[in-house]
Structures are given as C-alpha cells and as structure tokens.
Amino acid sequence: FYAYAPQKIEYAIDRFAMETKRQMDVLDRRLAESEYLAGPDYTIADMAVWPWYGGLAKGRSYNDAAQFLSVHEYKNVQRWADAIDARPAVTRGRMVNRMSGDPAFQLRERHDASDFETKTQDKLEAAE
Known part of the structure; x- marks a missing residue:
C-alpha cells in the first residue's frame, strides 16, 4: 500500500x-x-x-x-x-538474473561457476 x-x-x-x-x-x-x-x-x-x-x-x-x-x-x-x-554466496546469489544496477554485479545468465568472473554485464558490454 x-x-x-x-x-x-x-x-x-x-x-x-x-x-x-x-x-x-x-x-x-x-x-x-x-x-x-x-x-x-x-x-x-x-x-x-x-x-x-x-x-x-x-x-x-x-x-x-x-x-x-x-x-x-x-x-x-x-x-x-x-x-x-x-557472505560470498549471498553476494553471488544477488548477482544472478539481475537486470539493473551496477553492470559489474549483473549476471543475467549463469551456467557455470566461472560465469561470475567472465560473464557479468560489464564484461559482456566491454567485449562488444
């Protein structure tokens, strides 16, 4: 309300x-x-x-x-x-499927543990 x-x-x-x-x-x-x-x-x-x-x-x-x-x-x-x-696991969990905020903390798709290091939105945008 x-x-x-x-x-x-x-x-x-x-x-x-x-x-x-x-x-x-x-x-x-x-x-x-x-x-x-x-x-x-x-x-x-x-x-x-x-x-x-x-x-x-x-x-x-x-x-x-x-x-x-x-x-x-x-x-x-x-x-x-x-x-x-x-807690590190909570930090990682809050990143998954995030579509807003700091691109370094947005992991729109997670398929592997290494995605946290290589596929956050800031890294994907820099690669474009």
Whole structure:
C-alpha cells in the first residue's frame, strides 16, 4: 500500500506499516538472543527470511520504506542483515538474473561457476 498502491489509503498504510514494525521488533528481539534466527548457525530459516527483512533493513526494498519504517532502530536486525549480506554466496546469489544496477554485479545468465568472473554485464558490454 505504501509503495505500489495507486491510491494512498492512510488506514491501509498505517495498518501494514505497524504490522511490519511489529514483525521487525519480534525479529530484533529474537536476534538479540542469538546470532542467527535458529541459533548460532546460519540455516535455511535465515535464507528464507533474509531476502525480505534483510532487504528492507539494507534499504533495498520498497523504495524509501526503510526510512519510513525507521528500520535503523532495529540494531540486531541490522547486525544480522549485514552478516548475511557479507557472505560470498549471498553476494553471488544477488548477482544472478539481475537486470539493473551496477553492470559489474549483473549476471543475467549463469551456467557455470566461472560465469561470475567472465560473464557479468560489464564484461559482456566491454567485449562488444
């Protein structure tokens, strides 16, 4: 409702903004107790949740929603999002099928591990 609805309906924006903030608070409190969602190790739980809440925490989702929702206040979520964002496999995964942003981080098709080194969009454009 905040980012995409053609009509800005205050009730809907307030309701879902508050629900998102409630979920961020639950996540923040859980991450105050452990490094990752399920405990000390990175698990499928983190892999499933990070694209949504990590993206929001890093300011990559829904235009300027991070500022609107004050996600900087959730310090444990920020720590968690930064830790996962720094993982090399996550960095590579975010490159695959990317069509916008820095061409050095766009790997539109991946068929082999070497594609990360040889077939990012900046390299393909330079070869043309």
